[in-house]
Amino acid sequence: MRVRVNFRVNAETGEVEEFLIEDISTEPEAEDEHNAVHDRIAYEVGKVVTRRPAPQEVVDGPGHDATPLVYQPGEELPPTGEREEVRE
Amino acid sequence: MCNPRRVRVQATRKIAEAWRAEINQAATAQGSVESEARLSQSIADLLPPPARAAFEQAMQLSADWEWADGEYRRPVAGGYIAYRPDTGELEIAITLSVAIEAVGTATLVATGEVADEVKVEASGTYYDDNWRGHTRAAAKKRAQAAANAKADELAAQRAEALKFQAEEAARHELNRRTGEAAEEAKRTAERRLTLQAEEMRTDLDEQASQQLEAVQAETLRGIFQLVAAGYSAALQEYAAEHGENLQVSEEEGVIQIQFELEQ
Numbered sequence: 001m002r003v004r005v006n007f008r009v010n011a012e013t014g015e016v017e018e019f020l021i022e023d024i025s026t027e028p029e030a031e032d033e034h035n036a037v038h039d040r041i042a043y044e045v046g047k048v049v050t051r052r053p054a055p056q057e058v059v060d061g062p063g064h065d066a067t068p069l070v071y072q073p074g075e076e077l078p079p080t081g082e083r084e085e086v087r088e
Numbered sequence: 089m090c091n092p093r094r095v096r097v098q099a100t101r102k103i104a105e106a107w108r109a110e111i112n113q114a115a116t117a118q119g120s121v122e123s124e125a126r127l128s129q130s131i132a133d134l135l136p137p138p139a140r141a142a143f144e145q146a147m148q149l150s151a152d153w154e155w156a157d158g159e160y161r162r163p164v165a166g167g168y169i170a171y172r173p174d175t176g177e178l179e180i181a182i183t184l185s186v187a188i189e190a191v192g193t194a195t196l197v198a199t200g201e202v203a204d205e206v207k208v209e210a211s212g213t214y215y216d217d218n219w220r221g222h223t224r225a226a227a228k229k230r231a232q233a234a235a236n237a238k239a240d241e242l243a244a245q246r247a248e249a250l251k252f253q254a255e256e257a258a259r260h261e262l263n264r265r266t267g268e269a270a271e272e273a274k275r276t277a278e279r280r281l282t283l284q285a286e287e288m289r290t291d292l293d294e295q296a297s298q299q300l301e302a303v304q305a306e307t308l309r310g311i312f313q314l315v316a317a318g319y320s321a322a323l324q325e326y327a328a329e330h331g332e333n334l335q336v337s338e339e340e341g342v343i344q345i346q347f348e349l350e351q
């Protein structure tokens with residue numbers, strides 16, 4: 001799987017404005033496997049900035065027909081606990 | 089003509105010299121007014137663990153922060169900032185101190201009078217038979233005139249001496265009460281210093297509080313900037329090792345990092 005990582009952080013406030021891991025693969029994959037790989041990549045990249053990332057799937061993600069996983073911490077990074085929510 | 093007779097008369101002059109002594113003393117009282125403003129902020133509550141770790145790492149690498157006795161510390165205008173990694177508490181303390189001075193004066197006025205009396209006696213002769221016009225009345229008149237003249241002369245001399253005595257008395261009083269005036273001036277200066285300190289304390293408290301807020305805002309901004317820089321550096325390092333097509337830009341205070349991964 002090929003993904004594009006988009007990360008935007010406010011240099012003044014430290015607020016993470018966007019942390020998006022988009023699937024940009026061109027080859028089709030089985031959905032279950034696809035989601036599992038996407039989750040794993042999102043989790044690994046998320047670990048760069050947080051100890052326990054909790055990726056969430058974004059439906060109708062920005063400018064892509066796939067459903068990219070996004071780690072979007074907002075004002076604060078998520079609390080501890082490994083949870084994963086997938087909304088279809 | 090028979091034996092001459094004598095008539096005696098007296099002349100008295102009372103003289104007085106007033107004196108006045110003014111004692112001026114000044115004293116200066118010095119002191120200082122201090123105000124302390126302090127706050128504790130939980131960085132552990134403010135920042136999630138990775139951000140806190142990034143902050144602590146940046147603090148460890150920064151030359152501005154000195155590590156001693158389990159805390160990082162750096163001086164700021166009028167105080168210090170201390171951060172304890174074990175508790176995640178950031179403490180900011182500002183102490184402002186202003187030297188103050190007050191002058192007090194005291195004036196004591198002392199007055200008095202030195203007085204004396206001059207007595208002069210004179211005599212004149214006459215004859216019972218008024219021989220050659222030497223009557224008793226004429227003798228008395230001459231004697232009185234002589235006594236008066238002498239009394240005036242002595243009184244004038246005595247007045248000069250009294251003037252000197254009055255000056256001495258004033259000088260003596262001046263010396264005697266200088267200490268008293270100095271004490272009074274000192275008490276006045278201290279009262280004024282206390283008032284001045286009370287007036288200044290409110291302003292100084294306000295000033296310390298404002299400075300504390302400014303330092304807090306600046307410190308937090310610095311922390312957030314460190315956190316943002318920490319995130320950015322960590323992701324760029326990851327991208328350089330695992331990713332491709334890394335693009336980094338900063339626009340309007342927002343750092344944007346984009347890269348691709350193949351797995």
